Amino acid sequence: MNESLARLPREPADRFTRPFMRFLRIEAMTGVILLLSTLLALLLANTAWSASFLAVWDMPAGIRLGEIEVSRSLKHWINDGLMTLFFFVIALELKRELVLGELCIPRVAALPLAAAFGGMLVPAGMFLLVVGSGPGASGWGTVMSTDTAFVIGCLAMLGSRIPESLRLFLLSLAIFDDVGAILVVAIGYGDTLNWAALGAAGIGLAVVAGISRLGVRNIPVYFAIGSGIWLAFDASGIHATLTGVILGLMTPARSWVSDTRLHAILDRVVAYPPGDHWSGDAAARGDLHRAGVATREALSPIERLEIALHPWVAFAVMPLFALANAGVPMAATRFDATLTSAIVAAFVVGKPIGVVLFSVVAVKLRLGIRPRELSWSLLVAGSLLTGIGFTMALFIAELAFEATLLDSVKHGILGASIISAATGFLALNWLTSRRTP
Known part of the structure; x- marks a missing residue:
């Protein structure tokens, strides 16, 4: 087997992105x-x-927007908005260690x-x-x-x-x-509680839990709902960055596609002989698309979000x-x-x-x-x-x-x-x- 074919094709931008990604992996x-x-x-x-x-x-x-102004x-915005992402990543790291890492004991x-x-x-x-x-x-x-x-x-x-x-x-x-x-x-450092806004935040979190159980895996959907929850917490008197912690701990730690299923799906794609199957054959395109979804979903949502x-x-x-x-x-x-x-x-x-x-x-x-x-x-x-x-x-x-x-x-x-x-x-x-x- 030609080892070069087992890798993704190279692009000119890789000369810059690959060294940069190695740089990002240096935690220090x-x-x-x-x-x-x-x-x-x-x-x-x-x-x-x-x-x-x-x-x-x-x-x-x-x-x-009209009479509505935020x-x-x-x-x-930095301390309350962007730092919510910081706490979201912290919560993801914590849950990953507790569920998948050494802290599961x-x-x-x-x-x-x-x-x-x-x-x-x-x-x-x-x-x-x-x-x-x-x-x-x-x-x-x-x-x-x-x-x-x-x-x-x-x-x-x-x-x-x-x-x-x-x-x-x-x-x-x-x-x-x-x-x-x-x-x-x-x-300890919140304002007077607004129970209506707090209730809206609770409903938003319930929606997140519900669609997760239904199998919705579209990250932009969760981002949109999460933004609404952030606004509700911001108006509730509880510091809005708590949104990041709660949503991070709610993120599933298990992958949707098992290793066995991933291998079976990839074997089906590999079984096609070399040739131009993907542009005309509907079944082949379906197998290729399924392989793309499977490789993405073989990583847990926690790991994918942390990497991103x-x-x-x-x-x-x-x-x-x-x-x-x-x-x-x-x-x-x-x-x-x-x-x-x-x-x-x-x-x-x-x-x-x-x-x-x-x-x-x-x-x-x-x-x-x-x-x-x-x-x-x-x-x-x-x-x-x-x-x-x-x-x-x-x-x-x-x-x-x-x-x-x-x-x-x-x-x-x-x-x-x-x-x-x-x-x-x-x-x-x-x-x-x-x-x-």
Whole structure:
């Protein structure tokens, strides 16, 4: 058999797209792009163009149909609209790991789940302990999350010295963190509930569940209904990004076409001898079309959506979010040292303590399993990286704090992220270098 015929035909564009797709598969590049976007935002916010740069994100944008108008600032559309895709992909990753991955074993999933719970509870408590009843006390949710991209980026710089068990533990922990944080946003930082809009959102979710059971697999249909659900949540008083989490967890994790059926359908196409069958023979065209559908549906909807959306989220949504939210004037005229210190302490100290403490309790009570290659020393060193809150911390800060406190909060988030990244990287580098012959 000619091996070249077993591949898809090459096009001139492949010279550019194939290297680019290899680039997209490097998970660590997400953190690099996010870092560059953050540095650019900080640079522009501290130059002569600062006022113009910050004003761009407050520009109104929207649509109007007669007397119906939907208008928000550009930052609002990024934070509430595009970030819904971010949470949708996070929920897809979580469900894939729980159904198809290593986390399908309950006791394996219990360890990062317990660690995530501790990593949310302890820093929130430490934040409230430092701030007390002072300004910004309601912003306790800001210190609960872990930035997945930056954590994975730090691990990628250490290469193969980091065991896969630690990568899986920290990735799962960060995903659980993000889902927990968006639930906190939906419950703790929403507005007065609009029950009619909430009922409309519930009906939309019921429609999604119904047509899924009926076998509708057209993604644009789900996108249209999902957009309606987003608008309903946006009007309901519950933060609209919750739409992404719910729809992600509702996405089927099993493929429609089994391997056996796929092989049978493809064998039927391969059985045709070489020749021009597809343009005239109706039966042959039908077999070819059926093979196209089968190859697409042999992947589960979760995997197909993840493959399609992850590059857009990693290289468009998250950099845009960083540009819109990370621009902090370093010479802030209003600065609350207590608030900044509380955020730094919660992330740098509270987060690792919560992760390690709850991990130990889960293992001691035999609720969770710690892999043999994941030593306690590695887990402790890795827990230092969980203090990198960045993306979700900035996201929640925009909702939780008054504008007069935001600069102080962002200083704390940036400082804590730098300290956590540096200490975690150095600790892991020291531990793994000692083990490397």
